[in-house]
Amino acid sequence: MFREGETVPLGTTPFDAAFVPSAHPVRIRVELTGYEPAAAELALDTSHEVTMALERTPEAVAPVRPRKVDKRTKPTAPAVKPLQREGTIDPFAPTN
Numbered sequence: 001m002f003r004e005g006e007t008v009p010l011g012t013t014p015f016d017a018a019f020v021p022s023a024h025p026v027r028i029r030v031e032l033t034g035y036e037p038a039a040a041e042l043a044l045d046t047s048h049e050v051t052m053a054l055e056r057t058p059e060a061v062a063p064v065r066p067r068k069v070d071k072r073t074k075p076t077a078p079a080v081k082p083l084q085r086e087g088t089i090d091p092f093a094p095t096n
Helices: none
Strands: 026-030 038-042
């Protein structure tokens, strides 16, 4: 959550704060990755409770294609390499 025109965030949601009463309204902006930013203007002469709904960006709503499954073959477990229990063990050797 940001005050309009500032880059330093006021905080994260749910957000609860006290502002100095003023006759001038303040404009706030809520941003979240994958959503369009939302803004609201608040008068600081009284107490407010504000709820803002964010809309997903078009690229975030892209349909997910189901993966094709080959029903002719059964999935196999990866080959397990037997553990070496004798000799000198190289602690820096890759563990594949």
